[in-house]
Amino acid sequence: MAALLAQLLLTGLATGAIYALVAIGFSLLWQGSQVVNFAQGDFVTLPAFVMLGVMGYGLPLWVAMPVALLVSLLVLGVLFRRVLVQPMLRHGVMPLVIATMALSIFMENAMKNVASAEAYPFPGLSGGIDLGPLFLDWQSAVTLLSAVLAVLALHLFLSRTRTGRAIQATAQNPAVARLLGINVDRMILITFLINAALVTLAAVLISPAYLVKFNNGEAIGLTAFCAAIIGGFNQVRGAVAGGLLLGVTETFAATFGPDQYRAAVPMVLLIVFVLFRPQGLLGRREERRV
Amino acid sequence: MRLSATRLALGSGLLALIAAASPARADFTAPDLQIAVPAELSGSGASVGVLWRDGVHMAIDDVNAKGGVLGHKLVATDYDTQTNPSVSRAVIQKALDGHPYAVLGPVYSGSVKVDEELTKAAHITEIMGGEAGDLTTLGDAYVFRTGLGQAQTIPPVVEYMAHDLKAKRIAMIWVNDDYGKGGRDAFLADAKKAGLNVVADLSSEVGQVNFQADVLRLRASHPDAVFIYLHEEEAARFLKGARQMGVAVPMVGGTTVIDSQTMKLAGSAANGVVGFSGLATGAPMPAVQNFVQRFQAEFHVHPDHNAIKGYMAVWMVKAATEKMGKPDATGLAAALHGLMIEPASQPGILLPMHVLANGDVDNGGFMVVVKDGQQHIIRIMKPSM
Numbered sequence: 266m267a268a269l270l271a272q273l274l275l276t277g278l279a280t281g282a283i284y285a286l287v288a289i290g291f292s293l294l295w296q297g298s299q300v301v302n303f304a305q306g307d308f309v310t311l312p313a314f315v316m317l318g319v320m321g322y323g324l325p326l327w328v329a330m331p332v333a334l335l336v337s338l339l340v341l342g343v344l345f346r347r348v349l350v351q352p353m354l355r356h357g358v359m360p361l362v363i364a365t366m367a368l369s370i371f372m373e374n375a376m377k378n379v380a381s382a383e384a385y386p387f388p389g390l391s392g393g394i395d396l397g398p399l400f401l402d403w404q405s406a407v408t409l410l411s412a413v414l415a416v417l418a419l420h421l422f423l424s425r426t427r428t429g430r431a432i433q434a435t436a437q438n439p440a441v442a443r444l445l446g447i448n449v450d451r452m453i454l455i456t457f458l459i460n461a462a463l464v465t466l467a468a469v470l471i472s473p474a475y476l477v478k479f480n481n482g483e484a485i486g487l488t489a490f491c492a493a494i495i496g497g498f499n500q501v502r503g504a505v506a507g508g509l510l511l512g513v514t515e516t517f518a519a520t521f522g523p524d525q526y527r528a529a530v531p532m533v534l535l536i537v538f539v540l541f542r543p544q545g546l547l548g549r550r551e552e553r554r555v
Numbered sequence: 556m557r558l559s560a561t562r563l564a565l566g567s568g569l570l571a572l573i574a575a576a577s578p579a580r581a582d583f584t585a586p587d588l589q590i591a592v593p594a595e596l597s598g599s600g601a602s603v604g605v606l607w608r609d610g611v612h613m614a615i616d617d618v619n620a621k622g623g624v625l626g627h628k629l630v631a632t633d634y635d636t637q638t639n640p641s642v643s644r645a646v647i648q649k650a651l652d653g654h655p656y657a658v659l660g661p662v663y664s665g666s667v668k669v670d671e672e673l674t675k676a677a678h679i680t681e682i683m684g685g686e687a688g689d690l691t692t693l694g695d696a697y698v699f700r701t702g703l704g705q706a707q708t709i710p711p712v713v714e715y716m717a718h719d720l721k722a723k724r725i726a727m728i729w730v731n732d733d734y735g736k737g738g739r740d741a742f743l744a745d746a747k748k749a750g751l752n753v754v755a756d757l758s759s760e761v762g763q764v765n766f767q768a769d770v771l772r773l774r775a776s777h778p779d780a781v782f783i784y785l786h787e788e789e790a791a792r793f794l795k796g797a798r799q800m801g802v803a804v805p806m807v808g809g810t811t812v813i814d815s816q817t818m819k820l821a822g823s824a825a826n827g828v829v830g831f832s833g834l835a836t837g838a839p840m841p842a843v844q845n846f847v848q849r850f851q852a853e854f855h856v857h858p859d860h861n862a863i864k865g866y867m868a869v870w871m872v873k874a875a876t877e878k879m880g881k882p883d884a885t886g887l888a889a890a891l892h893g894l895m896i897e898p899a900s901q902p903g904i905l906l907p908m909h910v911l912a913n914g915d916v917d918n919g920g921f922m923v924v925v926k927d928g929q930q931h932i933i934r935i936m937k938p939s940m
Contacts, residue, residue: 269775276767382601384788386820393801400774402799405767474799475764476792476820480598484764519768524758525731527768 268398273516279405281512282412286467287489288496288504289419290460295498296436297456300350301362304369305464306486311372312337313387313468313477314380326388326469334465342461346454369482376479389473408470415466416505419459423501432456488515491531495538497548506546510534583619583628588882590615590631590872591650593660593670594865598638599762600663602787602816603861607662607684608633609854610865614903618869624876629869636661638761640669651677656884658682659868662861664690665733671698678885680875682868684861686810687737691914697888699871699914701864703833705741708809708920711831711936713745715922716780720805726755726778728769728793730785735759738784738809746782754778763789766796774802783808783828787859791820798824805829813923813930815859825925829933834860834867834906835921837930842898842905863905870903871896871910909938 287305294300302308312333319329349368353361393402423429434442435452443449467485475481488511496507511531519527544550592611595604615629623629634650636643643666650658651673657680661667664687671690674681675697683690683698688705690698716722725746729735735758746753755776757769770793773781781797783790783806790812797806806828811817813830836847836858846866850858875890876882883890894910909917922934 269771272771273768276771280765280767377597382597382605383816384602384791384820386791386822389795389799391799391823393799395801400801402801404799474767474792474796476788478788481764484762515765516768516771520772525760528760 269520272399273520274513275399275401276405277513277516278509279409279512280516281492281509282409283467283471283508284485284489284492284511285505285508286412286415286463286470287485288492288508289416289501290463291490291493292496292498292501292504293456293460295493296501297432297453298346298350298354299358299361300354301358301365302460303362303365303486303490304372304482305460305489306482306484307369307372307376308337308341308461308464308482309467309471309485310376310477310479310482311341311468312465313472313481314376316468316472317380317385317387317477320388330465330469333468334462337461337465338458340461341464342458343454345461346457350457369486373479373482380479382479384476384478387472387477404473411466411470415463419463419501428452428455488531491535494535495545497545499549500545500547503545503547510546583623583626585623585626585628587630588624588627588656588876589653590629590869591634591647591653591655591658591660592631593634593636593643593646593650593658593666595638595662595666596633596635598636599788600636600638600786603662603684603814603859604636604638604660606816606856606859606862607660607865609850610858610862610867611659611869613850613853613862614866614869617903618873624873625880625882627882629872634660636663636666638663638666640665643667644670644673647673651679654884655679656882657872657887659865659872660684662864663732663734664737667698668733671695674698678888680872680884680887680891682871682891684864684868685734687733688741689733689737695914696892699888699891699910700916701868701871702810702860702916703918703920704915705737705809707915707917708831708833709738709741710745711920711922712782712807712809713742713749713751715829715831716746716782716805716807717749717751720780720807722779722805723750723752724754724777724779725751725782726757726773726776726780727753727782728755728757728759728766728773728785729783730761730763730789731758732761734786735784742782742784759785759789759793761786761789764792766793767800769793770796770800770802773797774800778804780805780807783812785811787811787814787816788820790814790817791825794821794824794828810834810860813925814861815857815930818925818928818930819857822928826927828925829922830925831920831922832860833916833918833920834863835923835930835932836860836863837923837932838906838921839932840905842902846905867904867908870901871908874901874904907938 315333316329353364390403431447432452492507492511497503518530594608634646647670662684664685667683667685729739810832818825874896896904896908906918917938919938920936923930
């Protein structure tokens with residue numbers, strides 16, 4: 266039994282690590298420019314299709330990955346901000362939320378029209394290592410390691426570099442940050458670019474198991490959104506904690522709970538947190554006067 | 556005036572050229588026969604629905620190229636069920652409002668179950684791709700299969716597990732919809748008779764993307780073999796997850812585990828999987844192989860059993876209509892019941908087919924193993940007609 270629990274924990278952490286990467290994007294965009302991006306799941310699907318497209322020309326994955334990253338930085342970073350966020354943000358948060366919902370529908374249908382409604386295989390790692398009662402498959406190991414490294418790199422960037430601290434200052438109070446001479450627009454753009462890079466990494470890690478399909482973003486987007494809320498929407502480390510907690514909870518619930526209700530786990534957890542700890546695991550309370 | 560005459564001559568010539576270049580519409584003096592084709596063109600079942608639709612279209616082109624059905628041209632209208640039973644019901648109603656000669660589709664059992672009462676009420680024949688056992692046990696005289704139902708496909712699978720594999724402990728994973736529940740119930744009943752012990756009974760959802768927890772539960776049950784009853788995409792995801800986690804016991808299932816879509820998506824993870832199908836694209840029959848080659852050439856994808864089903868559905872309509880001697884939409888179902896269709900008279904019926912009294916069909920079947928991404932027939936079951 267202990268071996269099974271340890272195996273479940275390991276598997277849950279690997280799943281949760283991907284949720285965390287996507288959830289961090291939610292958190293970053295919210296802190297940077299008050300954007301709740303409901304197209305975030307589709308942001309994961311797009312680079313996966315770009316990589317498939319590049320590999321369709323006979324090129325290997327390691328060539329396709331930087332191409333997808335470039336496309337993501339341009340489309341999901343620069344264009345997303347310039348074309349959708351900037352014009353809509355002046356009308357308030359809610360119109361922008363609705364705009365990202367519309368973007369999600371548009372992206373799904375565009376990907377379906379271009380790549381058809383079929384699922385596509387994506388290269389991944391097979392095999393693993395038997396550690397006595399535990400089995401560590403290479404794909405989960407790489408997923409976990411990549412996610413940990415990405416989160417660590419992001420943490421170091423935000424806390425140890427001048428640009429990172431400027432981004433944090435912008436997130437905390439853009440007006441004061443501007444008074445201090447920080448180029449707020451540039452900092453916000455960098456958060457969008459970081460998000461684009463994170464979803465590209467998530468695409469590489471998740472696509473071997475999930476396959477690549479135009480509507481994959483629905484599931485991962487919703488789960489990551491829940492993870493961000495559960496962890497604390499206004500804290501990057503909260504998004505990490507929320508993602509991991511959700512991954513582990515989902516895995517345990519799917520193993521020991523009734524199969525038919527497993528899809529409801531993220532929502533149930535979300536409701537519990539909203540009711541009893543609305544700031545999330547590691548989030549800070551925010552008050553707004555109207 | 557001279558200019559007008561020149562224009563007139565040029566115009567007439569152009570019209571003559573267009574008429575010459577157009578398909579020989581004049582060959583069809585009789586009114587067109589409208590065929591409604593509801594299928595899963597989007598949503599989680601799109602990979603199978605699209606193949607069904609393409610199979611139907613290919614057959615309609617073939618039939619029309621040979622003069623149609625008793626001189627009537629077949630004209631298809633596609634409808635997208637979005638792999639959603641409630642949408643399926645709505646589009647079938649829309650299709651029936653257009654007074655089709657027959658309804659060919661959909662593929663998913665859950666959709667068929669909610670829409671078959673509409674075609675029954677309209678006295679319009681529905682030839683569909685569903686495999687759930689109860690689709691033809693509800694007393695609907697207007698619904699027909701194009702391939703074997705679960706009552707025919709599950710027993711050979713159980714027999715293979717019990718006698719060929721000598722398995723005792725079985726873990727099963729199934730999809731929680733009409734297709735999956737029907738397969739689970741049929742398997743449990745037959746497994747009990749065969750003395751198989753089901754040690755893990757795992758349900759999953761349509762469109763499920765993460766099977767890691769299921770694989771862990773399966774591993775923990777220490778089975779001798781695994782019975783898989785999932786749709787194609789989910790089967791591929793499960794196989795990849797199981798192989799990734801080092802599951803090495805034999806995996807056996809229904810038609811979908813050996814489907815070309817599953818093989819394509821699962822890649823090497825599908826190797827060694829065994830399944831039973833009434834219509835296998837790897838069947839060593841010239842008619843089947845010819846179909847596979849033509850389908851690939853036309854649509855640039857490898858067909859699966861759903862493509863064959865869609866293709867044969869049109870030829871079933873043709874055979875029954877020719878039996879009646881005239882197109883009669885309300886009489887089509889009666890003409891199909893008990894009909895024995897031979898490839899010699901209907902070349903699009905790739906295998907001899909007996910339409911049974913309840914709408915099931917019997918055309919034998921194939922036990923297939925996947926090797927290097929290809930179907931290899933390990934046993935051929937002859938039809939019991």
